[in-house]
Amino acid sequence: MTDFQTKIGSLELASPILNASGTFNPSVFSRLFSLKSHLGAIVTKTVTPNASSGNPQQRTVELPGIGMLNSIGLQGKGIIASMDIDIPQHYGCHDLPVILSISADSEVAFQRMTAYIEAHANRHYLQGLEVNVSCPNVHAGGALFGASPQWVAKAVHAVRQETTLPLWVKLTPNTTEVVAVAQASVDAGADALTAINTVLGSHIDIRRRKPSLAKVSGGYSGQGIKPIAIHHVLNIAKALPNTPIIGVGGIRRAEDVLEFLMAGATAVQVGTHCFSDPAVFVDLVQDLEAWCIAEGVHSLQELVGVALP
């Protein structure tokens, strides 16, 4: 039996395999297989301070062979209704740690939302926050929080000062300063870094002669972004050797998980592939186990960072 346990800061997880935010419905997936036996924690869909109807249709585009584009636009009920209803009913009932993904459009909004979470969280299952900084900062002309080390630092600081919960920052690749943003996040109090969020992309519908997405551009995810994600994980692991990294981007097979671990990730998230194969978690666990037995690996953590140059 291979040891799957991992540690992300103070948070101990039974498995390094998690889902990526916004790609996983625990209530439906748990009707197929036991979440507790196949995941280390559940990451929620990103919650915003207020209800949002999201973007107009068309919101998604399939990119055959490589992944997809999305511009869902964080549709959701807002933090109050989510904490009251969705989080306990859909996420908090699987005997797994829940990581609440949060986003906001200003530092003040981040701060107030975190204070609300701190006051209302059920600590029995809510065991961490993942800060989604791939959202426009209203005080920066709508540019992404995550594009600038200074803005990220302010957002992370605003969250950190309101909570003692473990804090992860989900980094965007849509900046030339990924490592600087990673460093700024850690300096502002982040316990771990999730790398990477979706890559900006667009697609033209040649039949209509128009962009396929109503919002023109969206986030590119799926197997085509894996090399980009691995690149960033390697760079961050090298620059910040003491900060746990949760690798995400294009994982669909056990070999992909191994790549991320060897690049320096202590855990991984599976996103887009959940859409085309909800049972992917069952196959990942089986195939990782088989690989480790064949290779004489007793603990997955033996592999973390072994490929770092």
Added chain:
Amino acid sequence: MSIPSMRTEALLDEFAVRVVFNTSSPTGLFHLRLAFESGRFHQKHHHVQAGQFLMLDVQDANGFRFRRPYSLMSWNAETQEGDIIYKVVGEGSKALSHWQAGQKSVALSSLGNAFPTVAGQNPRHTILLAGGVGLAPLILWAEEGRQKGWQDDDMPTLVFGVRSQAEAQSLLPHLARLIPLDKLLLCSDDGSLGFHGHVVACLEDQTPEELDHFEHAFVCGPTPMMNACVKTAPQLLPNANVYVSLENHMPCGTRACFGCVVGQAHGGLPLKVCEAGPVFEASQLLWGEKGLDTVGFAGACDAFPVFDTTTSAEGGV
């Protein structure tokens, strides 16, 4: 008139499926028969109710594709075989059209809600309005009725619109087995089969006496056809509750992605078709000029508590 209730969702599993046959008609309408082998996680047998859908894995050597939502047109619980009709409209159905007998894949099933029962009422007061491959879930509903013992007199009326006779040819024997000929109204865009015109024009051709008794209308077909049915129903089917079965672009089918949403007529956040549907009361949805309104739902958040993010004052909300 009581509003019939939607039936509850059947159990969910991932089924191994095998192609029994996959034939095309001269007009490009494909007829696929799948044998459902055992479920991967729980179930030996597959169950489905008319209106529900499955997510069929159509990935090939080219790698990633979303699964594709399909409704069964026919289901044989004994042989565990179900039929799908489809047209090649995109990458997924194109991949599907290359499948040969014996090909294996997987399908997540059954998902979504079903057409309402007409408990305590006679299904002969229900009219089915089908356009093209939208026929599938409606004709399964009629098939379920036959299995429950509905006689010719009990059967619903079916209006089935196609482009041309060739498109419907292979389906006619199946339809004729289920729906008595006096309740079967066929129409075609080119006039080669039945009434010359679309489904709504065919309804307009009937007398009010022939239509006034309908208490329920179930509609499934291309968006412009459903839109026309919904818009004209108050005049043509004045006593009918209208239900639509939507065929939205659906990336996951598992309530995870928020890619298939539709706006609500009376406000509130957009609804996931895979969760709240695919069968909806037509009046529940936000209809635009040409079909479902895809932009009008922006800002429909009034039902939720407001969280103050404008001040940095300490304390609650």
